[in-house]
Amino acid sequence: MKITIVAGARPNFIKIAPIIKAIEKKKNEGVTISFRLVHTGQHYDKNLSATFFEELNIPEPNCNLNVKSGSQSVQTAAIMVAFEEELLENFCDLVLVVGDVNSTMACAIVAKKLNIKVAHVEAGIRSGDITMPEEINRIVTDSISDYFFTTSTWASENLIKYGTEASKIHFVGNVMIDTLYQNLHRITKPDFWEEHQLETEKYIILTLHRPSNVDEEQSLNKLLLGIDILAKDKKVVFPIHPRTKAILGTSVLEFKNILFVEPQGYLAFMYLVKNSFAVITDSGGISEETTVLEIPCFTLRENTERPETQSIGTNTLVGVSIEKLQETYSSFLENGKRKSGIPELWDGKAAERIISILLEKL
Incomplete structure (x- = not known):
């Protein structure tokens, strides 16, 4: 064959x-x-x-x-x-x-x-x-x-x-x-781990790629400012595409907690996810990985094609507004991780x- x-x-x-x-x-x-x-x-x-x-x-x-x-x-x-x-x-x-x-x-x-x-x-x-x-x-x-x-x-x-x-x-x-x-035993610290003094469960991972979130400077700035505030004492590691960084321009300097880093390879990114406190994303696939790794995930979308990551896993749909994200994240801080499992097969x-x-x- x-x-x-x-x-x-x-x-x-x-x-x-x-x-x-x-x-x-x-x-x-x-x-x-x-x-x-x-x-x-x-x-x-x-x-x-x-x-x-x-x-x-x-x-x-x-x-x-x-x-x-x-x-x-x-x-x-x-x-x-x-x-x-x-x-x-x-x-x-x-x-x-x-x-x-x-x-x-x-x-x-x-x-x-x-x-x-x-x-x-x-x-x-x-x-x-x-x-x-x-x-x-x-x-x-x-x-x-x-x-x-x-x-x-x-x-x-x-x-x-x-x-x-x-x-x-x-x-x-x-x-x-x-x-x-197959690769969990091979995941590795990213080069910037020591430089930014990252510690396990002391940072949040952020990924954004959907045009509605990253293509307009004002809305992107509003979203990032809200995430910067909700992070409080935690850093936010944001592997950012060069195009998105260019849209932000000099405003990348305005955020207190957000670390803008280069897009990561698989092994470094999975290390970051596995050792994070939580993940904020507009991706669908990452919610599958966070489910298996038992990492709380907050998805900035109105819908998901992976409902099992919500019903069984660690994912929570929060819509597209920063206010809803902040409300959901605050509830998580107050109540802790919800019970979750790994989907069948x-x-x-x-x-x-x-x-x-x-x-x-x-």
């Missing part, structure tokens, strides 16, 4: 690492299986791309489409044109896509138009917010895939609701958590289940 694995952005790299490891394990056992790794180039900054390949022991891609940035349409079109050429030159039995970035949807469409089967890892998750580009990518990818690998029974139920045949849906667990478990073996199922089906 020949599989073409597609990766395009930071979350993809984290998700494909255990899948590749599971394939290599089967090969070592004498199973006839191989893969070709295609990097679309959607993320091309070293801290968002090459560093993750090095740290997670992902082999060099067989092909890099080098599409880089552009509008949603320009980037998606560039991926499709380049990936079609890649598939025509390199036969495969299956294209495996992960997550919900532009590369996921674009490569799934190209594969299906060439009559190649598609497996979608992390299928079925939905935020219910069609204004999110990721939501459109999820819906389109799930509408044409052949094999659906889900992280939760809730995601599986979503697919049934959308008319997917039950026999094509496989609840396997979470490959992102596979990567976390988030046990580090999702990738092995995926490859075993594909070997049975193909």
Whole structure:
């Protein structure tokens, strides 16, 4: 069996690492299986791309489409044109896509138009917010895939609701958590740990990337000022993208508690999360990692495509206003951590289940 694995952005790299490891394990056992790794180039900054390949022991891609940035349409079109050429030159039995970035949807469409089967890892998750580009990518990818690998029974139920045949849906667990478990013993202090005199549980991690939060200077300043105040005696470590830092300009000097640091590699970032007091984020994926690490997480969004991180895990949706965040955080300080657990099958073996199922089906 020949599989073409597609990766395009930071979350993809984290998700494909255990899948590749599971394939290599089967090969070592004498199973006839191989893969070709295609990097679309959607993320091309070293801290968002090459560093993750090095740290997670992902082999060099067989092909890099080098599409880089552009509008949603320009980037998606560039991926499709380049990936079609890649598939025509390199036969495969299956294209495996992960997550919900532009590369996921674009490569799934190209594969299906060439009559190649598609497996979608992390299928079925939905935020219910069609204004999110990721939501459109999820819906389109799930509408044409052949094999659906889900992280939760809730995601599986979503697919049934959308008319997917039950026999094509496989609840396997979470490959992102596979990567976390496989690398927990390797996480390392970031270079700035001593410089900023960071101590375990004495700082908050902040991540922001959604345009509604970071693209307008006044609203971003208001949000950061509110977080700076709520932190009180704790530092706030904010790995900030250079573009976001440029939007802030000289106002980065106005905050008492916020430390602006460079985007981090996987091992350093996970060290920061594991040893933090809490995480404030507008990301979906980080709420999965904080759930397993039992770190309180406050998500600056009105919705989430990962409700299990709320119902079972440590995540709390706080909406998009700084006032609501401050209110929720104050309640947390007063009442302490709420009881939480780890979702079913988030046990580090999702990738092995995926490859075993594909070997049975193909």
